[in-house]
Amino acid sequence: MRIVTFVHEGVTRLGALSSTMGGEKVFDLNLLDSDLPFDVMDFLEAGEEARERAERALASASPAQGFDLAAVTIGAPVPRPGKILCVGQNYLEHAAESDAGASPHPIIFAKFANAVIGPGEPIVVPPDTEAPDYEGELAVVIGKRARRVPESKALDYVAGYVPFNDVSARDWQQRTSQWLMGKTFDTFAPMGPALVTTDEVPDVQDLTVRTVIGDEVLQEANTSLMIFPVAYLISYITQVVTLEPGDVIATGTPAGIGAARKPPRWLRHGDVVRIEIDKVGVLENPVIVER
Numbered sequence: 001m002r003i004v005t006f007v008h009e010g011v012t013r014l015g016a017l018s019s020t021m022g023g024e025k026v027f028d029l030n031l032l033d034s035d036l037p038f039d040v041m042d043f044l045e046a047g048e049e050a051r052e053r054a055e056r057a058l059a060s061a062s063p064a065q066g067f068d069l070a071a072v073t074i075g076a077p078v079p080r081p082g083k084i085l086c087v088g089q090n091y092l093e094h095a096a097e098s099d100a101g102a103s104p105h106p107i108i109f110a111k112f113a114n115a116v117i118g119p120g121e122p123i124v125v126p127p128d129t130e131a132p133d134y135e136g137e138l139a140v141v142i143g144k145r146a147r148r149v150p151e152s153k154a155l156d157y158v159a160g161y162v163p164f165n166d167v168s169a170r171d172w173q174q175r176t177s178q179w180l181m182g183k184t185f186d187t188f189a190p191m192g193p194a195l196v197t198t199d200e201v202p203d204v205q206d207l208t209v210r211t212v213i214g215d216e217v218l219q220e221a222n223t224s225l226m227i228f229p230v231a232y233l234i235s236y237i238t239q240v241v242t243l244e245p246g247d248v249i250a251t252g253t254p255a256g257i258g259a260a261r262k263p264p265r266w267l268r269h270g271d272v273v274r275i276e277i278d279k280v281g282v283l284e285n286p287v288i289v290e291r
Contacts, residue, residue, distance in 0.1 A: 001055055002194035002281070003160065005040050005118075007073040014040055016058050017074075017194045018066065025066025026074070032057035032065065040078055040195070044143055044159050044245035051197065075118035077162055077195040078141060083247040084111040084189060085237060086137075086166055088179070090226050090252025097260035106228045106236055109179045111166070111250075115189035117285065124187045125267060125289045129169035132267040132289075135253035136211035136219050136275040138204070139164035140230055141195050146243040154234035157243070160195040161204065163275040163283035164250045165211075167267070170259045190273075190285045191248070201279050204230050209254055210276040218265070221254030228252075 002017040006026050014037065015026045029036050029043075033053055037043040043050050088107035089095040095102055117123070125132040143159025166183065167190065173182025201207070204223060211219035223229075228236070230251060237243065258265035267273070269289035276282050 001051070001058065001197045001200070003040065003043070003077055003197065004192075004194045005075045005077055005079055007075065008067060008071065012075070014038055014043055016054065018058060020063040020066060022063050024069055025063065026069065026072050027058055027061055027066045029054050029057060032061050041246045044141070047144060074120070074193045076116050076191050077193070078191070078246050078248060079116060079118075080113045081116065081246050081248045082244050083241070084113070084115070084250065085241070085248070086111060086183065086250040087228070087233060087252040090228055091221055091254045092225065092227060093221070093255035094253055094257065095227075097255050097257065102227050106233055108237065109183060111184045111189045114186050115184045117187050117190050119190070119192040119283050120285065121190065122187065122286045122288045123165075123167055123190060123267065123273065125287065126185065127290055129171055129185070130266070131170035131259065131264070133168045133170050133258040134211055134213070134218070134267060134273050135166035135168060135257060136209055137164045137166050137250045137253050138207060138209055138223055138277055138280065139191060140234070140249040140251060142243045142247040142249070143245055145245070146234065146238045149235050149238045151231045151235040154231040155198070155204070157234060158198050158230075159245065160197040161201055161277075161280045162191050162195050163277050163281055164248070165190040165273060165275050165283060165285065166250050166253060190283060192281075192283055194281055196280050207280065208278045211256065212274040212276065213271050218258070219254045219256035223251075225254070226252060
């Protein structure tokens with residue numbers, strides 16, 4: 001199932017994106033089953049029972065009950081995550097292009113909810129940075145409270161997966177040894193369009209992540225190349241941080257970032273950044289450079 005947060009006639013709703021004979025449609029899960037939560041955070045908190053109810057409701061829905069994509073606005077599937085934890089240099093080739101080797105431990109940093117936008121919303125680059133960069137990534141959305149989780153059971157705590165763009169202001173990121181200020185500018189965490197539940201992703205360590213601007217493929221790698229796989233990351237993080245439903249883990253970007261190119265390839269006004277992940281979806285965002 002592909003869970004979305006969408007706006008219809010000015011009201012934010014919980015929905016599911018589904019293919020029908022008439023094309024892709026968004027189904028309002030609360031109209032299909034009034035006992036389902038109205039909010040994605042409450043839906044995730046409700047756990048497996050809510051997911052199964054939603055699947056049954058969606059399976060019995062007729063195409064006429066769905067909204068055409070043109071009639072709704074799809075936002076970030078989790079508009080206000082409690083935590084956004086990101087992983088640095090988790091692909092060896094990306095570490096190398098950043099003049100680093102494989103770290104003995106995951107490099108963890110954060111973004112804040114102010115940075116979250118959904119598909120189609122603009123990445124707004126303020127005049128304060130001259131080095132805005134893209135980072136296409138697979139993100140994990142946590143489905144239930146996780147503390148000190150063993151790696152062997154870590155994927156049981158995942159609700160689903162979503163394309164994510166860890167937009168970065170490299171000049172701010174490099175000001176100090178702490179990356180935070182370069183990572184969490186407003187609009188610098190696009191994600192979406194849908195939270196794809198784990199049953200639709202048989203092997204999270206066998207997905208191709210691709211970043212495209214225009215006709216140019218700038219990043220492409222398989223998640224099998226991660227230094228620290230998803231289950232390890234969840235286990236590692238939960239030794240320190242208790243994860244809650246709706247928390248997001250961005251699992252790292254492949255090689256090909258703009259900062260490593262000669263000359264650097266920064267985000268430009270009018271760009272449309274496209275993050276493609278097999279079985280998970282396609283995230284597109286235009287770029288507005290304020291001057």
